[in-house]
Amino acid sequence: MRLTAGTSSRLGASWDGRGTNFALFSANAHKVELCLFDSQGRRELERIELPERTEDVWHGYLNDVSPGQLYGYRVHGPYEPEHGHRFNANKLLLDPYARRLAGRLVWSDAHFAYRTGSAREDLSFDRRDNARGMPKAVVVDETFNWGRREMRPNVPWEDTIIYEAHVKGLTQKRDDVPPNLRGTYGGLSSPAMIEHFKRLGVTTIELLPVHGLIDDRVLVEKKLSNYWGYNTLAFFAPEARYAQDNPLDAFRTTVARLHDAGIEVMLDVVYNHTAEGDHMGPTLSFRGIDNASYYWLRPDNPRFYDDFTGCGSSVNLTHPRVLQMVMDSLRYWVEICHIDGFRFDLATTLARGPNGFDRNAAFLTAIRQDPVLASVKLVAEPWDLGLGGYQVGAFPSQWSEWNDRYRSTMRRYWSGEGSLIGEVSRRMTGSSDLFNHDGRTQRASVNHITVHDGFTLADLFSYNEKHNEANGEDNRDGSNHNHSNNCGHEGPTDDEGIVVLRRQLRKNQLACLLLAQGLPLILAGDEVGNSQSGNNNAYCQDNEIGWVSWAGLGREGDDLTDFIGYITELRRRFPQIRAHRWLDGRRVDGSYGVLWLTPAADEMEEQDWNFPEGRFLAYVLGPVEHGQAPIFIVLNAAPEPIVFKLPKMAEYASWQQLLNTADVEQKAADFAPGSETTAPPRSVLAFAGSA
Template identity: 55%
Template sequence: MPPTPNHLLPGRPDPLGANWDGLGVNFAVFSANAERIDLCLFDASGRREIARLPMPECTDEVWHGYLPEARPGQIYGYRAYGPYEPRHGHRFNPHKLLLDPYAKQLHGELRWSDVLLGYRPGGGRTDLSFDRRDSAPAMPKCVVVDDSFAWGDDRNPQVPWDRTVLYEAHVRGLTMRREDIAPRERGTFRALADPRVIEHLQRLGVTAIELLPIHAFLQDRFLVAKGLRNYWGYSTLAFFAPEPRYLIESWMRNELKVAVRRLHGAGIEVIMDVVYNHTCEGSELGPTLCWRGLDNASYYRLMPGDERHCINDTGTGNTVNLSHPRVLQMVMDSLRYWVTEYRIDGFRFDLGTILGREGTGFDPGSGFFDAVRQDPILSRVKLISEPWDIGPGGYQLGNHPPGFAEWNDRFRDGIRRFWRGDAGMRAELAARLTGSAELFDHRRRRPWASVNYAASHDGYPLLDVVSYERKHNEANGEDNRDGHNENFSRNWGVEGETQDPDIVAVRHAVLRAMLVTVFASAGTPMLLAGDEMLRTQKGNNNAYNQDNETNWVDWERAARPEALALQRFTARLIALRQRLSPLRPPIFLHGVTELRPGLNDIAWFDQHGRAMTPEAWNDPEARTLALRRAAAAGDGSVEVTLLLLNADSAGHAFALPTPRLGWTLMLDSGHPEAEERPVLDEAVPVAPHGAVLLATRLPAA
């Protein structure tokens, strides 16, 4: 162990963070308004501060110093000196130990106490007061790391967008109930890398796993006080460090790299759900953990004319200030780090409109979008935005720039309403089936820009969509006030679980029909983990704080016959999507291209095989629809699919449009185990709440 140093060498202002060069460590941290920053070194336990060294240089607002002989494993933090003037946006308090915004590993856990606040709570001055207690004993610390890893022959799968099938999953929830995985490993990256988990993904045929946040995140104080947990993870504590709870030991960062390498080996991409719109520090009344103490006025958007208060476009208390070049640099550096060091294949941006909001409002040409789109590394990975927030003009579905896909909640709500039997849904369903062209068909965007889903982590899982009409969020501790009140769901006779075979049969029929709609639509399909095996949250539509069996995938339930049957059905659907090119058109179809006489690239029909008329589209009581799509193959032949949809409670015989003969019935949601068979009649029966997929190939002309 080298002797405790008494000073730092000047070092360099770049790169930011703590970077080991083999001989020592260069420390660099941005703060435009600090007057001094100290590097604090701790012993191996992280409990005792062994040195406090002023950063000797500040270049272009970056404080930096070099520590010879320091090496990976060194535990550290910062203290920042400057004005404590909340009304002017400044909240410097050197009594508060601060995390490095570029910390790549954390040591220890945060222990909630008022000592973490920069002010003294209580009294009339609240955050205008100043707290002099040392927060270091309650704080996690940063760790210097060595990023080397043996990647071997790893290759990113680089699945084309039009063949991408997303599987949204939670690292912990996916494996906590796997009895065939060692208890110590469940809920970790090591379990994610388990061959049995990967085999399940391969059997389904998904091409990408989209992980809920794996950045290190905070267990919010109000949840801890209630005995609850921040399960989803949308409360980032460190943008460069993996969540310690997903590691068997906090220093075993390479477990995530092993998982990525094994998933890549199985042809599966890894997408990270990332939260750059806000941090875990909350409002001006929140703790001082990192950015607030380093430079509150730079890192956060503050109210004009009243800089004491944070702008709260995110609903979490603060909004990250991506208009500041150094803050934007931090986000870009974080994204590139995950791609280059962890070989992540893409990102899903939480509250993505925040990232595109400039002083004048949302701008698809914002600094963030421009920076990502021109970046030689990031422009090549998959980029997905959640296109809404609670700020002004916060709903921007379809308005993101080229290169970004977007979660399409219009698709979710539209197909839920159609399949629960709402009136007048034909035209809405047609728009969603064809990639929501009215939203996305501009600036040469492609149908894959629409991420189509029937359920996600935020809301009901699919079984609950057909089992509950009212939210049941009592366990969240908010008197059932949280979560959406309108879920476009239907319980089909009984609220919640039931043994009534007729009700169960209808629910499963509707569920299968919705899955068919997701995978037979133009766009990028997304499946919520567990929906293929009848997972339920028992009516909780906002289970963000339920780190328990409410959220964990029930693998015992997954082994029941009805769940196994649904898994086979889902895998078959995904395989058909990959096999039949008309189900994944590379461009938006508008029915203007004729591939054969009387055969356009897309056409719509009623159950009688007649082309849809304006009157038919506007018939409020019609709950059937047929969609024919055609695509030219390389050998001159034409591949044609016909999707028959029946949301009625009675079965219907659908007359077949041109071509009337030569069809093969590929899949029938009303008879999910039935094999493919030739269609011998000019009419096809479709069961109540059912979907049927037909296909044919016309020879070269």
């Protein structure tokens, strides 16, 4: 092969139709070798020293290397953990810019740069070659025929309804998905699933991590896996386990089909840590390429990592080249894969500087000015485990944020806790106390009751305690603070009274979620009563526990798909629910944004908000424009019925009942203004004003 200098301008392996340019960043390396492998990844065919170094990027161009070539790197430099350097050229390393992975990691002690079992621990040095058990990067041809019809849906923020799902878990047990597509990218866009998404009325599918990942050794030894995928090793490569052949093309085909159906695709991305773990972890990529650049090291002892993530280490985005990698990755998924948005796991870590979280951090600044990312949805999980890590409401106006205050408040409210109506009122109207600043609107709040991490909705009302024994950690893992309510029996029951109550509480939570201002997020499977048998941390359960059970689909009482679809239609019908201006009360001209009412339909005063053990909340959202209808919403979390009056408004002759979660058949009814009716125990009601 003819080797020339190539260019440092594009990191990774870039094929131009004639040959491939290889470029790798390392500020502290002494030499970088490119290793080419046979098509099976078993035999190293050639080892080539990259000839040029430009601004800490090592690069070279090989004229005869084409798509399909497997490769890795060996990086030479000092092995001085006490000074933050962990170079070991005996270890084959994965290119951080790998677009595709071949093979899976086969665990052995050879993947550690130190001698496992040595009394000197990671200060020792291991000379074994780990190449045989390493996944290899693959040179790819990025061209793809998107077709003339493929158009991005571009759903407005205020119309967005998110559905969080795991690629495999969503369809693995779905009988109407072809067997060869179950658990794959293709299963997501199968006709049955697209029809299901349409019935629900969701606009945006948020996928748990699909970046190339590895299964932790401790899980593999327990015959488990890192099912959720929060263990990233390759930020540019679609995970191969969800594809039958070419994962990049399989993924893009699925995105194109979902787009054709008008459905957006968001990715849950994990840039805050990598699969290499703490100082005793393996050397697979970043650690062996340039440990001191990629990770936050303790200033007083750089042998150890600053761990803001709970995963052993934290990626350091204050380094320009590390920040570049993350930005390049995001742009790649938007430009090459047509992704519509991202949810950033432990986003506080990404915005940390030397003094903690910084709203003007390099990462947030880079995002703000990037023209490619300006058109996509950005959602932060606004916390990490470090000091000052809880930052709900602190992200810039371009962002939306997971609002755990909504989750905990509504869980407590529908679990029977009193004296919460003031807090509930804020959560149902966009959480202005958290987000009404810097030009932000209600869409800043991503409201959710359940997500992948925690109880499912069915389990939220079936278990008071977590049951994570299958994880092999003696039930110590997972949250102990779930605000759940088993309705009088722990786990499954045939008691009809408990079954009916659980079903109604599920409906109440879903109704509130979709009637609340802000962006609703629904967990896949909650619509059909999916249970994880009380496991609230099923991260390692690639089995019946973690997969969505569709047994409740079509089963009366369990299947709430059409119920959700009905309320998503109500959400579209009443623009004040999707508002992007903060609400005010009664205005001088008599109009209003929101009116908070007592059961007697009087406007609430201070003593009404402080009603002891209050569990009843009623309010009217006024029309956005003249001629539109108001919507009157009643939340009764009390265990007894409460009589209330329909509000009197001169311009409306009647109130049409739209929703009663205690009414199985949802019978239509009209009520005269000022007339009395009853809110059943633990129910949500909604009415539309009619002229």
